[in-house]
Amino acid sequence: MPLVSCAAPVTVDDHGIRERHERTPDLYQSVSLRRLSGRKARKIVLILVQSAPMTPQKQSTPTVFIVDDDAAIRFAMQALMDSVNLDHEIFASADEFLEKITTQRPGCLVLDIRMPGLGGLELQEELIKRGNTLPIIFITGHGDVPMAVEAMQKGAVDFIQKPFRDQELLDRIRDALATDEERREQQQHHAEVANRLERLTNREREVFDLVVTGKPNKVIAYELGVSQRTVEIHRARVMEKMQARSLADLVKMHMTA
Numbered sequence: 001m002p003l004v005s006c007a008a009p010v011t012v013d014d015h016g017i018r019e020r021h022e023r024t025p026d027l028y029q030s031v032s033l034r035r036l037s038g039r040k041a042r043k044i045v046l047i048l049v050q051s052a053p054m055t056p057q058k059q060s061t062p063t064v065f066i067v068d069d070d071a072a073i074r075f076a077m078q079a080l081m082d083s084v085n086l087d088h089e090i091f092a093s094a095d096e097f098l099e100k101i102t103t104q105r106p107g108c109l110v111l112d113i114r115m116p117g118l119g120g121l122e123l124q125e126e127l128i129k130r131g132n133t134l135p136i137i138f139i140t141g142h143g144d145v146p147m148a149v150e151a152m153q154k155g156a157v158d159f160i161q162k163p164f165r166d167q168e169l170l171d172r173i174r175d176a177l178a179t180d181e182e183r184r185e186q187q188q189h190h191a192e193v194a195n196r197l198e199r200l201t202n203r204e205r206e207v208f209d210l211v212v213t214g215k216p217n218k219v220i221a222y223e224l225g226v227s228q229r230t231v232e233i234h235r236a237r238v239m240e241k242m243q244a245r246s247l248a249d250l251v252k253m254h255m256t257a
Contacts, residue, residue: 066091069093111136136176204237
C-alpha cells in the first residue's frame with residue numbers, strides 16, 4: 001500500500017509545481033504512520049532528516065524550507081514535496097533552520113507557528129533582524145489565528161489552518177515563490193540603479209535631481225549658475241550613464257533610488 005497517493009494527473013508550472021486536477025487527500029491523511037512498526041518509523045524519520053551536500057546550483061534553485069517539530073508532519077510534507085518534484089529542505093526546529101540557513105536563498109518558508117523552544121513568531125523576528133526577506137507561510141491551529149494575524153502584520157505572506165488539503169498548501173507555496181521571485185527582481189533592479197548612480201559625477205547628480213522635477217534646461221542652468229549648453233551636455237551624459245531612453249525612465253529610477 002503506497003504511503004502517498006500520486007495517481008491524479010499533474011501539470012508543471014514555472015515554479016516546477018505539478019498541479020493536480022483532481023481533489024487530493026488531506027495532508028494528514030496522505031501518510032499513515034500507524035501502519036509502521038516503531039523501528040521502521042524511526043528509520044524513516046532518520047532518512048528524512050539527512051541532507052544532501054549543498055551545491056552552488058542548488059543554492060540558487062527556489063527551495064521550500066519547512067520547519068515543524070512534528071516528525072509525522074515533516075514526513076508527510078517531504079512526501080508531498082517529492083510528489084511534485086519541488087526542491088525542499090526540512091528542519092525539526094527553528095534553531096536548526098537558523099544554524100544551517102545562514103544566507104539569503106530563493107524560495108519560501110513553511111513554518112509551524114507553535115513549536116517548543118524558539119517558536120514560529122520568534123523565528124520570523126530573527127529573520128527580520130537578519131534582513132532575510134524569505135516569504136513565510138505559517139501553519140496554524142484554530143486557536144492560533146490571532147498569532148497568524150500578527151505574523152501577517154510583520155510581513156508573512158500567508159497562513160493556512162490545520163487540517164488542510166495538499167492542493168491548498170501547494171497553491172500557497174506557488175504564490176509565495178512568485179512573491180519571492182518578484183522581490184528578487186526588484187532588489188536586482190534597485191542594485192543596478194544604485195550602481196549607475198555611483199557613476200555620475202557630483203554635477204551630473206545635481207542635474208539628474210533637477211531634471212526629474214520637470215524643470216527645463218534654462219531654469220536648471222540658472223539654478224546651478226552654469227550655461228544652458230553645459231546643462232545639455234550633463235543631461236546627455238546622465239541619460240547615457242543611467243541607460244535611460246526617456247525622461248520617464250529617469251523619473252522611475254529617481255523614485256527607485
